[in-house]
Amino acid sequence: MNKIKKIAVIGGGTMGNGIVHLFAQNGFDVTLVETKKEFADRAIATIDKNLERMLSKEKITKEDKDSALGRITTSLDLNNTVKKIDLMIEAVPEIFELKKSIFSDADKYAPDHTIFASNTSSISITKLAAQTNRPERFIGMHFFNPVPVMKLVEVINGLKTSSEVTDAIMTLSEKLGKVPVSANDSPGFVSNRVLMPMINEAIFTVYEGVATAEAVDQVMKLGMAHPMGPLRLADFIGLDVCLDILNVLYDGFKDPKYRPCPLLVKMVDAGKLGDKTGEGFFNYSK
Ligand SMILES: NC(=O)c1ccc[n+]([C@@H]2O[C@H](COP(=O)([O-])OP(=O)(O)OC[C@H]3O[C@@H](n4cnc5c(N)ncnc54)[C@H](O)[C@@H]3O)[C@@H](O)[C@H]2O)c1
Structure with a gap:
């Protein structure tokens, strides 16, 4: 070995x-x-x-x-x-x-x-x-x-x-x-099981008009010492990848707490996938 x-x-x-x-x-x-x-x-x-x-x-x-x-x-x-x-x-x-x-x-x-x-x-x-x-x-x-x-x-x-x-x-x-x-072995292992619900919740916060994407990321960076906010990270990972992994968690556990936010689904449908398409929660076209 x-x-x-x-x-x-x-x-x-x-x-x-x-x-x-x-x-x-x-x-x-x-x-x-x-x-x-x-x-x-x-x-x-x-x-x-x-x-x-x-x-x-x-x-x-x-x-x-x-x-x-x-x-x-x-x-x-x-x-x-x-x-x-x-x-x-x-x-x-x-x-x-x-x-x-x-x-x-x-x-x-x-x-x-x-x-x-x-x-x-x-x-x-x-x-x-x-x-x-x-x-x-x-x-x-x-x-x-x-x-x-x-x-x-x-x-x-x-x-x-x-x-x-x-x-x-x-x-x-x-x-x-x-x-x-x-x-x-378990859906999402540890990393994505913990990370993706946080990203999803950050997206729900924007979806419900609680705060802007900028504000959500600032809270997590400055208040929780995250080096990158969850929405910036979601753009970096790819919103399509995030949606796929949330669906794996949702299907794997059959638990509604993993339901992907409708805003995430809509953004993926629109081709706003984050860094790789130049636009996601933030704009990367320049
Ligand atoms: N990108 C990430 O941040 C990340 C992080 C952790 C894990 N992963 C996982 O790693 C895996 C690869 O992801 P990626 O982002 O590197 O994908 P990618 O699309 O960048 O690369 C996949 C590569 O596989 C090649 N390929 C396709 N079919 C093949 C075959 N039959 N034989 C040999 N090569 C073949 C493609 O030509 C391509 O170069 C996925 O399972 C993904 O979930 C990705």
Whole structure:
């Protein structure tokens, strides 16, 4: 279990390229699997740019940067790649059927000892693990954006995850310079179960005309010492992502306290998704 040396990361988007960066910078050989060469190239270019920024701030040396990049390979062939690895981390879009097909394919080709991890924000780890014949070697490794910077890894145990696998992933996360926190599989895990109702309540406060978005964020920043107000954070995460996660909580617990605010639904319908569309609770077009 302590011999996790070769890693494959599936998906090189926002989270995947950060996870590849993190492992390579900490001395691991890592293969990024993507669907198209241009996507893999784009991920490598992002990692290069982020390492260059660290170099310019003298956080790493030129040698560190070059050796990190030298440890990364890319592949378009999932099945062949997983034949040689100790840990696979999946970071493809939050679509159950897509994740299911990746895990059930990889399960046929990966060695028995290989641990499978998912970076899912909200899909049940137990349900994903059940798509494979290795549920005891299946775990959630929930990183936070931007991965090289954010300290937390939420380590999620599925119903059948073995304690050896949890221990191995906790130790590995520490080797990566992160602080792992272990939790059991449940809708939203800990992070989103606590965060999303707060964001939703902040949106209800605006919806009901109690205060403006600016005022709500000021209260939470200045009164509660939050570095970012809940509505600014919601825009950063993406209002569509927030709505999806609230729906996971609402469906998972069947509890009306997770009912997404109608204003959130309306904003998503209107395509006001936050930073990525230039407008959400705040305007980013300038
Ligand atoms: N963005 C966040 O802040 C955040 C935070 C924590 C967890 N997550 C979770 O991480 C996962 C990835 O999110 P993201 O924001 O990085 O998504 P993204 O859309 O930025 O990236 C997904 C990448 O996966 C690639 N991909 C799609 N199908 C693939 C396949 N079959 N094989 C290989 N690659 C494939 C896409 O080309 C894309 O580059 C999701 O489960 C999400 O819920 C996201």
